[in-house]
Amino acid sequence: MSTLWASRLALGAAVACGGETTVDPGGSCAELAGGLTARLAKSPRPNAAAEILAIETSKELVAPDALYERVAAELAAIAEIEPVTATIAPLSPCGYNALRVDFDQAGWASVAQGTYHAWDCHNRAYGVTDxxxxxxxxxxxxxxxxxxxxxxxxxAKEYASLPQVTDAERVLPTTDGPDVCLEVQVDQHYYVFDQAAGGCETGCLENTYFGFRVAPGAAVTKLGTYDPSLPGEAPAWYGLLSDCRTRLNGIGGP
Structure with a gap:
């Protein structure tokens, strides 16, 4: 077995056991996650779609508790009105949970030998499993x-700032597919579900959009359905949700 793969197995076993990695004596694992430790401990949460949408919408490192709970309740309320939405999940890097990290020559040599410890606190705090x-x-x-x-x-920005790391990037979804976005306007939540199909490996050819507005208390209003392949202009509600249109035209959020 090569030194690299032997080190890989040792590192993987260490992080999977939840904190067996050697801590960099110059760092502080306790301070790394700041006030997010309690929220990190709750992840992964039971409702994956709600957690991902809460992360995307808040643009915070982890899902805020109140937003997660509200989104989970709203998704359930929407599914009661339009059951097909329960089968549509966010197409997001947050669901893939993977990060690519690039090293310079010296850093890579340390990783291969199992002696790179600058990331130990990060790996432990953020739950690296492999x-x-x-x-x-x-x-x-x-x-x-x-x-x-x-x-x-x-x-990725946190890992990119580590010594001997030259870059860090999200591992993105490799295909298109059904998707859902959440856009917040004041106290109203707007959801657009994309029931995509047809050749999604290279970009879905068929899209049907379902729009909903949800007021506090999970009060759902169905805005309508939009199929771009049919004659006519896009409905007003779809035109007003610019953040959702941008999000659905790409692949993934944060």
Missing amino acids: IVAAPSAGASSVVLTFGKRINLGLL
Whole structure:
């Protein structure tokens, strides 16, 4: 067995046991996550879609408690009115829970030997469950898998700032597919569900959008359904939800 893969197995076993990695004596694991420790401990939450939408909408590192609870209740209320929405989940990097980290030559040598400890606090605090060499992403890269749902865009910046790390990027979905977004306007929540189909490996050819407005207390108003392939202009509600249109035209959120 090569030194690299032997180290990979040792590292993977350490993080999977929840904190067996050696802590960098120059760092402070206790301070790394700040006031987010309690919220991190709750992830992954039971309702994956609600947790992902709460992360995307808040743009915080982890889902805020109150927003998660509200979104979970609203998704359930919407599904009672339009059952098909229960089958549509957010297409988001947060659901993939993976980050690619690139190292310089010296850093990669340390990773290969199992002596790179600058990321120990990060790996422990954010729940890394596996570390795998990623030669397809470059000879000096690894992919970290997290056992928690986290804003990977923000997390990538934290890992990119570590010593001997040259870059860190989210692992994005490789195909298109059904999706859902949440747009917040004052105290109103607007949801758009995209029931996508047809050739989604290269970009879905069929899209049917379901729109809903939800007031506090999970009071749902169905805005309508929109199929872009049919004649006529887009409905007003779809035109007004610019954040959702942008989100659904791309792949994934944070």
